[in-house]
Structures are given as C-alpha cells and as structure tokens.
Amino acid sequence: MKTAKLRMAAACLLLFVIMLVSACSNAGTANDAATEAPAATDAAQNTSGNNATAGDSAAFPKTVTGADGKEVTIAEQPKKIALVHWGLTQQLLGFDLPSIAVTLPFTAKNSFLDSDVYKPYVEKFDEVSIVGENTAVNLEALLQYEPDIILAGSVTNKDITDQLSQIAPTVLIDEEKTNVWMDWQGVITQFGDILGQEALAKQTIDDFTAKVEEAKTQLGEVEGTVAYLQVRDKNIWLQGTSYAGDYYEPLGLNAPEEAKGDGIELTLEGLSAINPDHIFLGYFNYNDKSLAALSDEWEKSEVWKKLKAVQQNQVYAINGELAYGYGPISKINGLAAIVDALK
Numbered sequence: 001m002k003t004a005k006l007r008m009a010a011a012c013l014l015l016f017v018i019m020l021v022s023a024c025s026n027a028g029t030a031n032d033a034a035t036e037a038p039a040a041t042d043a044a045q046n047t048s049g050n051n052a053t054a055g056d057s058a059a060f061p062k063t064v065t066g067a068d069g070k071e072v073t074i075a076e077q078p079k080k081i082a083l084v085h086w087g088l089t090q091q092l093l094g095f096d097l098p099s100i101a102v103t104l105p106f107t108a109k110n111s112f113l114d115s116d117v118y119k120p121y122v123e124k125f126d127e128v129s130i131v132g133e134n135t136a137v138n139l140e141a142l143l144q145y146e147p148d149i150i151l152a153g154s155v156t157n158k159d160i161t162d163q164l165s166q167i168a169p170t171v172l173i174d175e176e177k178t179n180v181w182m183d184w185q186g187v188i189t190q191f192g193d194i195l196g197q198e199a200l201a202k203q204t205i206d207d208f209t210a211k212v213e214e215a216k217t218q219l220g221e222v223e224g225t226v227a228y229l230q231v232r233d234k235n236i237w238l239q240g241t242s243y244a245g246d247y248y249e250p251l252g253l254n255a256p257e258e259a260k261g262d263g264i265e266l267t268l269e270g271l272s273a274i275n276p277d278h279i280f281l282g283y284f285n286y287n288d289k290s291l292a293a294l295s296d297e298w299e300k301s302e303v304w305k306k307l308k309a310v311q312q313n314q315v316y317a318i319n320g321e322l323a324y325g326y327g328p329i330s331k332i333n334g335l336a337a338i339v340d341a342l343k
Helices: 002-049 050-060 084-095 139-145 157-168 182-196 198-219 268-274 294-299 328-342
Strands: 062-065 073-074 081-082 101-103 127-133 150-154 172-173 224-233 236-239 263-265 278-283 314-318
Touching: 002 157, 050 073, 081 139, 084 101, 084 150, 084 182, 084 328, 101 139, 127 139, 139 157, 150 157, 150 294, 157 172, 172 182, 182 328, 198 328, 224 268, 224 294, 236 268, 236 294, 278 328, 314 328
Parallel strands: 081 101, 081 150, 101 127, 150 172, 224 278, 278 314
Antiparallel strands: 062 073, 224 236, 236 263
C-alpha cells in the first residue's frame, strides 16, 4: 500500500513538472514573439522609407546579357561593384550602393574624387576603392577588392576580359552600340538595369532634363554664336555639337558652323576666322594656375584683342576639366557655369 502511494505521488510530481516545463516553453515563445514583433515592424518601416533599396532587392535574381552575348545571372543585389572603365565613373556615383571600386581618368594623386564637387557623391558610399588609372586596370587590387560584379567596356577593356571574368561575373557595356563618351544617359540606363535601380537611373535623367529647361528659361535669348574652347597647355580645341551638344541647341544657343559635328583643333588665326560672339575658355588648369595654358599666350596677341567676344567683354573662364566631362556631374556643373556667365 505504501509503495502504491509513493508511485502515485511520483506520477503526480512528474505530471506537475511536465506541465510546468510546457507552460515555461509557451511563455518563452510568447515572449520571443513579443520581442521580435517591433523588429519586424521596424523592418517594414525601413523598407517603406527606402524604396530604392527595397526595389533593388525585389529585382533579383536577374539575368543580363553583355556585349559579348554572354548571359550573367545576378543571384542577389550586389553589394560590391567594380567599374573598370575609366570614363564612366560619374555614371556610377549616383547609384544607391554600399561599396564601389573604380578606375580613375587620371592618377590617384590627381583624383577628382577628393574635389569639393565630387565629395557629396563619394561620401555616401561606405567604401570607395581605386583599382586602376586610365586604361591600366590593377588586376591585383581588383582581386583584393573581391567584387560581386564587374562592369567593363567592350572596347576599352577588351584585352583583359578573360582575366576580369575569372575574378567575378563581368558584364560588358557595348561601346559599339552605345557611344559611352557622348550618351551618358544611355550608360546610366544600362547601369540601372544591371543594378536593379532602373527608377533611380530614370530619375537622374529626368532631373537633368529639368535643369536644362530651367537653364534655357534663365538664359532667354542670347544673340550671336557661342564657342566652347577646351584649353590645354599646347593645344586648344573647339568643342563640337556631338561632344558638347547639351550646351548648344538644348539651351537655345547657336553654335558656329565649324562646331557642328566633332569640332576642330584651333589656331588663333582659325579662331579669328570663326570670330564667335561669345567664347567660353574651358581651362584644364582651372584649379592649378601653375600649369600652362595656351590661351595665356593668345591673349597677348593683337589678333586676340580684335575678336568680337573680346571687344564686347564676352569671354568667360570655366573649369573645362569638369564642364567637359562625360557624365551628369560634369554636365550639371557645366550648365551652372554657362548660366552664371550668360544670364
């Protein structure tokens, strides 16, 4: 009898322990759910507050086809993007990305990324790495960067395409179908498609179009012809409509006949024959006057002093290295300089 009672007590105790453990377990689950719920709410709020990022994630996986006809499947939103085409850096800086690696147009010592104009664009990235200068890509630095994806030019980077594809999935921008030097809008559109940020690419283009319309309104009617000169140490070029097209017809400004097309290299006598009403001197030593500029010699000449633009005080100095660049940052700053000079 005593043994039976002990067994009964043990059974009751065991039942009590099981119920206690179950209750604690349920309570723990409930507490966990209560703890995680605000985090889920925060995530939803963050998603709604950052539509670009949400759009990026939703766009993947996706498959894109490069200029070589190869399909590249991008499984998820890339976080580390390397651009090895030195002329397209501006086009990449406007995108919402955590980390980029780029090849500079000049040397790292003379990097435009450190300039006041570019800092607002550069500082939004968690990381910006340099993996080359001009057409020379530093493959070792690129390998150390460990990109998720590489963007390259079908012509500019054709000699190292195989090496690039061994480092990371590589998408070639077709430089034969897209004039990457003139059509920055086309390049940005392609970047937006590859990166899953089509809306941001379109917004960049639309914003620039609006700035052009605003600039045209501010300028009103400008009489006579306008010539944009690229001033180097030993050469001066007339910027043609195919190169500086955004600064001519869209602003309602008249190009000299000689500027309709690719433009030409000028002598002082050649400039005198054109004799434009307005001259923009786009200095490539704008920020460093210790460097030479051929126009300094021209300005000492009587031929120069007889130019219409000189006599009418319609010669304007601008930063040619910036204004004549290939991307939207250059174009926006060029517009501002032109309006400031002419309005």
